[in-house]
Amino acid sequence: MAKIKIQICNGTTCFVMGGGNQQALSEILKNKYQDKIEIEAVRCFELCSQKDAFSKAPFVKVDEQVIDQANIEKITKAIEEKL
Numbered sequence: 001m002a003k004i005k006i007q008i009c010n011g012t013t014c015f016v017m018g019g020g021n022q023q024a025l026s027e028i029l030k031n032k033y034q035d036k037i038e039i040e041a042v043r044c045f046e047l048c049s050q051k052d053a054f055s056k057a058p059f060v061k062v063d064e065q066v067i068d069q070a071n072i073e074k075i076t077k078a079i080e081e082k083l
């Protein structure tokens with residue numbers, strides 16, 4: 001089974017808007033899903049520069065699904081839907 005790809009935005013806007021705890025987020029997800037997911041920190045998705053999107057940061061992608069105002073609950077839900 002292919003791993004679910006989690007991309008955590010590492011850009012400034014997402015960091016300032018709450019993505020700064022991504023290391024903790026990453027650890028929680030790795031512990032919970034282990035070999036079912038792969039996690040990478042990526043540069044700005046450029047979503048934050050789109051109209052009205054700034055306030056929706058931080059962004060995370062689960063496969064190609066964009067999660068705005070990303071938190072552990074939203075990311076976990078998206079992962080569970082794909083398992």
Ligand code: FES
Nearest residue numbers: 009011014044048
């Ligand atoms: S900093 Fe995350 S989308 Fe731009």
